[in-house]
Amino acid sequence: MTTLLTILTPGFADWETALLNAGAREYYRLDTRFATPGGEPVTSAGGLRLAPQLAIEEINPTDYDALLVNGGSIWQQPDGPDLTKLLQSAQAAGVVIGGICDGVIPLARAGLLDDRRHTANGPESLPQTGYGGGAFFIGSPRAILDRGIITAPGTAPVSFMGAVLEALGLRTGDLDFYLGLYAAEHHAGAPSVGPS
Incomplete structure (x- = not known):
């Protein structure tokens, strides 16, 4: 069974991988798992408390497809988890790797973005990482998939979901329809915010 592992930390941004994990689990019937520092429960930015299946330190990347x-x-x-060895091992094993919003920073620290097209919240969010991929940075409002690595700004959870599923070989007309459903509100113009 195809298995996705999402790394969450205290204060994680609830919206960034929620749609991906829900769609993967409920629609595609994939196995979704979660890991945190020390395997401890974490609370999201929105107050959602989550108990993970394992600790980041216990991850064997070859057990996962993404x-x-x-x-x-x-x-x-500076005291954030160091994922460098884990991400480099996952890349060497051919595991699909994705980072969204500040989750792109560990990918930059691990050198995964030095030779492939990528995006992030902005190029200014990456230089303090030892990052050498400036020539490959694309200021994009959507996720970018390049050779099994997906990056996205925090405002792009829908295209991030699509790129991850595409990287797993699940790009079909059904996925295109699903993405269209979630993108439809962005084609309707500015939202109404006042009384009608």
Whole structure:
């Protein structure tokens, strides 16, 4: 069975991988798992408390088809989890790797973006990582998939979902329809915010 593992940290951004994991589990019948630092429960930015299946430190990347790093402010901190060896091992094993919002920072630290097209919240969010991929950065509002690595700004959970499923070989007319459903509101113009 295809298995996705999402790394979550204290204060993780709820919306960034929620649609992906829900669609993968309910529609595609994939196995979705979650890992946190020390395997401890974490609370999201929105107050959702989550108990993971395992600790980041216990991850064997070859047990998973996709390894996803959810955003959160911890990735900007010097004491954030170091995923360098894990991500490099996953890449060497051919595992699909994705990072969204500040979850792109560990990918940059691991050198995964030095030679492939990618995006992030902005190029200014990556330089303090030892990052050498400036020539490959694309300022995109949508996720970018390049040779099994997916990156996205925090405002792109729908295209991130699509790129991950595409990288797993699940791009079909059904996925295109599903993506269209979630993107439809963005084609309708500005939302109404006042009384009608």
